[in-house]
Amino acid sequence: MPALTRQQARMIDELAVNKLGIPGLLLMENAGRNTAHVVLEVLEDHLHLIAADAQVCVVAGGGNNGGDGYAIARHLAVTGASVTVLACVALDELEGDARTQADIAERMGLVVDAVGELFPSAVREHMDTAHVVVDALLGTGFHGQVREPMVPLIGAVNEAHTRGIKVVSVDVPSGLDCDTGQSGGIAVEADVTVTFVAPKIGFEAEGAEAYTGQVVVVDIGCPQWLVGEVIEPG
Amino acid sequence: MPALTRQQARMIDELAVNKLGIPGLLLMENAGRNTAHVVLEVLEDHLHLIAADAQVCVVAGGGNNGGDGYAIARHLAVTGASVTVLACVALDELEGDARTQADIAERMGLVVDAVGELFPSAVREHMDTAHVVVDALLGTGFHGQVREPMVPLIGAVNEAHTRGIKVVSVDVPSGLDCDTGQSGGIAVEADVTVTFVAPKIGFEAEGAEAYTGQVVVVDIGCPQWLVGEVIEPG
Numbered sequence: 001m002p003a004l005t006r007q008q009a010r011m012i013d014e015l016a017v018n019k020l021g022i023p024g025l026l027l028m029e030n031a032g033r034n035t036a037h038v039v040l041e042v043l044e045d046h047l048h049l050i051a052a053d054a055q056v057c058v059v060a061g062g063g064n065n066g067g068d069g070y071a072i073a074r075h076l077a078v079t080g081a082s083v084t085v086l087a088c089v090a091l092d093e094l095e096g097d098a099r100t101q102a103d104i105a106e107r108m109g110l111v112v113d114a115v116g117e118l119f120p121s122a123v124r125e126h127m128d129t130a131h132v133v134v135d136a137l138l139g140t141g142f143h144g145q146v147r148e149p150m151v152p153l154i155g156a157v158n159e160a161h162t163r164g165i166k167v168v169s170v171d172v173p174s175g176l177d178c179d180t181g182q183s184g185g186i187a188v189e190a191d192v193t194v195t196f197v198a199p200k201i202g203f204e205a206e207g208a209e210a211y212t213g214q215v216v217v218v219d220i221g222c223p224q225w226l227v228g229e230v231i232e233p234g
Numbered sequence: 235m236p237a238l239t240r241q242q243a244r245m246i247d248e249l250a251v252n253k254l255g256i257p258g259l260l261l262m263e264n265a266g267r268n269t270a271h272v273v274l275e276v277l278e279d280h281l282h283l284i285a286a287d288a289q290v291c292v293v294a295g296g297g298n299n300g301g302d303g304y305a306i307a308r309h310l311a312v313t314g315a316s317v318t319v320l321a322c323v324a325l326d327e328l329e330g331d332a333r334t335q336a337d338i339a340e341r342m343g344l345v346v347d348a349v350g351e352l353f354p355s356a357v358r359e360h361m362d363t364a365h366v367v368v369d370a371l372l373g374t375g376f377h378g379q380v381r382e383p384m385v386p387l388i389g390a391v392n393e394a395h396t397r398g399i400k401v402v403s404v405d406v407p408s409g410l411d412c413d414t415g416q417s418g419g420i421a422v423e424a425d426v427t428v429t430f431v432a433p434k435i436g437f438e439a440e441g442a443e444a445y446t447g448q449v450v451v452v453d454i455g456c457p458q459w460l461v462g463e464v465i466e467p468g
Contacts, residue, residue, distance in 0.1 A: 221263070
């Protein structure tokens with residue numbers, strides 16, 4: 001399966017939306033559901049836990065990667081898992097599809113506001129009781145240096161990982177540049193990265209695997225031939 | 235798992251949309267993807283076929299059940315299956331979420347217009363080459379007597395079934411009253427009925443199993459506690 005650059009991944013989303021008329025919210029819903037499915041597999045295969053006995057903590061940023069995180073949380077909750085989403089960017093700063101997904105998760109009672117004076121200790125507390133932490137802080141759009149407040153959040157995810165809590169990253173480990181495979185000063189060290197449509201080109205770079213862990217590709221409901229259109233245009 | 239009446243199934247959809255803010259289009263998308271997953275299992279378990287070798291024919295009506303059918307077709311196509319949706323009601327008569335899903339499937343090149351002078355012979359021809367026929371003609375809203383043009387379409391599905399083609403019904407076999415389990419003169423005889431959220435109360439009626447075949451319940455992305463709210467209100 002060919003690997004995608006940031007630009008190609010974005011073009012596939014745009015083609016799905018503009019050429020096929022698939023609303024972006026549906027792509028996000030499918031991403032959420034299919035990632036939730038992989039989280040359930042991690043719980044079962046690595047920890048021998050069924051959904052009803054599992055505790056999952058999703059850390060969600062403010063962009064579409066965060067929106068995926070809210071969708072993942074909802075689909076996990078539907079399976080009977082205990083799920084908390086730590087809103088690391090205030091919900092009223094979210095826009096578009098991410099806001100729609102966050103609002104649903106909020107109405108389902110899954111969201112804890114992680115933007116406040118208890119940060120980052122409350123974040124650590126929630127992660128400590130989780131079997132799996134889902135990293136939905138920064139997506140493929142990220143490049144450059146990781147900034148506040150993401151630095152201590154990524155640090156907290158990595159501390160959880162060090163303590164043996166399984167970490168699943170959404171699309172790309174937060175803080176990793178998906179084109180170069182280089183960390184922006186700090187990046188999540190995941191056990192599994194669930195990436196959409198196709199692997200990202202940076203995952204092949206030397207040292208990137210220490211961040212991505214195992215890479216699992218899931219579809220988001222757009223046809224695979226869109227990849228061909230973007231990779232070999234014309 | 236408690237069984238639902240038509241009215242309760244409708245109330246769960248309404249609560250999901252109005253109380254939790256889940257757009258109906260997302261519920262339809264989830265219904266489509268999760269039903270597609272069951273179709274893949276039927277192909278694998280009953281026919282030992284992987285998606286890439288499978289031919290699926292979806293017969294789609296004009297309501298939300300038809301809309302589910304278009305979503306199922308798209309998700310099956312993404313897995314690599316050869317899929318045709320026979321539009322048994324003209325696309326420009328569809329409305330709302332069903333129209334959105336039909337338009338996407340149309341842009342993906344999956345839709346064949348089955349409303350025309352070749353009906354019903356063209357329908358039979360398409361079904362004859364399929365491994366699985368997906369019945370998305372009439373949903374839980376149906377009651378009373380089956381009318382034109384659904385009578386010969388349901389007849390064609392049942393002829394395919396008699397010839398050994400596997401039939402998967404969406405939510406309820408077309409032509410079966412989901413409250414009484416009685417056929418409206420004619421009803422699809424399915425191998426598997428993929429029903430949403432919970433079984434329907436009519437499935438327990440004497441003789442209903444001859445229509446439903448095996449009943450598989452799938453979620454549509456709304457939490458299971460909504461069922462409790464509707465069954466034991468207050």
